[in-house]
Amino acid sequence: MTLQFGRPMVAIPGPSVVPDRVLNAMHRPMSNIYGGELADVTNSLLADLPRLARTEGDVFIAISNGHGAWEMAISNTLKRGDKVLVLESGHFAVDWGRIATAFGVEVETIAGSLTDPIDPAAVARRLEQDGDHAIQAILCVQVDTGTSVRNDIAAIRNAIDSANHPALFMVDCIASLGCIPFSMDDWGVDVTVSATQKGLMVPPGLGLVWMNDKAMAAYASGDLRTGYWDIGPRAEENAPHYYRYAGTPPVGHIHGLREALDMIEEEGLENAWHRHDVLARSVHAAVDAWSAPDGLSLNMADPVARAATVTTILTGSIDTDAVQEMCEARSGLTIGVPVGAFEGRAFRIGHMGHLNPPMILGTLATIEASLSALGAPLGGSGVAAAAQVVANELSNPGAG
Numbered sequence: 001m002t003l004q005f006g007r008p009m010v011a012i013p014g015p016s017v018v019p020d021r022v023l024n025a026m027h028r029p030m031s032n033i034y035g036g037e038l039a040d041v042t043n044s045l046l047a048d049l050p051r052l053a054r055t056e057g058d059v060f061i062a063i064s065n066g067h068g069a070w071e072m073a074i075s076n077t078l079k080r081g082d083k084v085l086v087l088e089s090g091h092f093a094v095d096w097g098r099i100a101t102a103f104g105v106e107v108e109t110i111a112g113s114l115t116d117p118i119d120p121a122a123v124a125r126r127l128e129q130d131g132d133h134a135i136q137a138i139l140c141v142q143v144d145t146g147t148s149v150r151n152d153i154a155a156i157r158n159a160i161d162s163a164n165h166p167a168l169f170m171v172d173c174i175a176s177l178g179c180i181p182f183s184m185d186d187w188g189v190d191v192t193v194s195a196t197q198k199g200l201m202v203p204p205g206l207g208l209v210w211m212n213d214k215a216m217a218a219y220a221s222g223d224l225r226t227g228y229w230d231i232g233p234r235a236e237e238n239a240p241h242y243y244r245y246a247g248t249p250p251v252g253h254i255h256g257l258r259e260a261l262d263m264i265e266e267e268g269l270e271n272a273w274h275r276h277d278v279l280a281r282s283v284h285a286a287v288d289a290w291s292a293p294d295g296l297s298l299n300m301a302d303p304v305a306r307a308a309t310v311t312t313i314l315t316g317s318i319d320t321d322a323v324q325e326m327c328e329a330r331s332g333l334t335i336g337v338p339v340g341a342f343e344g345r346a347f348r349i350g351h352m353g354h355l356n357p358p359m360i361l362g363t364l365a366t367i368e369a370s371l372s373a374l375g376a377p378l379g380g381s382g383v384a385a386a387a388q389v390v391a392n393e394l395s396n397p398g399a400g
């Protein structure tokens, strides 16, 4: 017997739920790709995307996932033999560094932990030792989707400045853009990387790279460009709009992203940040209430360092596969599998993008029911705790 026959719910940290409005916008016949409406929509995306990252810089759209956007950032800003400093905080910054290695870039890593954000003081100490400025770029993520840590990007920039270091500062906002505060220019980020399938509510398929003037100057002296990723032709003024995609434009995704940006505009970016904050706190409250010896606990103990887009939940003695299987096969809820060092001892809830109380409270209630059915140790009702967070917001909107 299964109860799963309804609208499936995917609560993984990407791809996230795609709104019907976006799906409908994408569902259209192919059009003229050489001009007309599609060119106008492309131009509107190139005009609006910088506002999303809060920059006056340029944006480039790759037909790719996040890994492609990583590669676009590296190959357009660095030179063979350059050195980059990777700030580890879980899983993803290290993988980004691997792409740099493949281009012949030397990678040094400041080791991180699975339970803490990047320590800005450690970054400052390392950069102070780099008197001859061998380090050309610093790579980190804002939110690591494996650990669910949120790094303090502004504090890391302050650390770089305190060491008076000129390296490019590159930040992966794949699991955070559109969901939590990010301000590329105010925070002195030189290269921002994202993709459409997480907070931006569009299916996987578009990688996004923002570059400021300093990054564009690095492009001019870089030597890692490849035919496809090269931003040069994409940036050419007055070039036909299909140059922006280095070939045939991704027609459906272009319309999907347009609709998603319209939705963010209608909500207001700061309101979207607040909504994510409320829903994330409801998830955290649920896990705290569920917590029990040998049972569940939050991977990120410090509330300040928790991401508002994904939650990694340690499972103690509970069989994670059984929880996932019970949620998915019996109830139609897909929860996130653990990655890397968390394999076998955690599951994740993605809570980014197109998400409201019935979706997240339904997700939490389904997880709670599955845990109960499995006889897992539970300290109390996470659903009640989560509903209380939502209730507080409803009775006192915006109070946090």
Ligand SMILES: *Cc1c(COP(=O)(O)O)cnc(C)c1O
Pocket: 014, 065, 066, 067, 068, 092, 141, 143, 144, 145, 172, 173, 174, 175, 195, 204
């Ligand atoms: C998902 C994710 C990636 C990888 O994106 P892909 O689209 O799978 O290539 C990179 N960084 C972070 C922080 C992510 O969450």
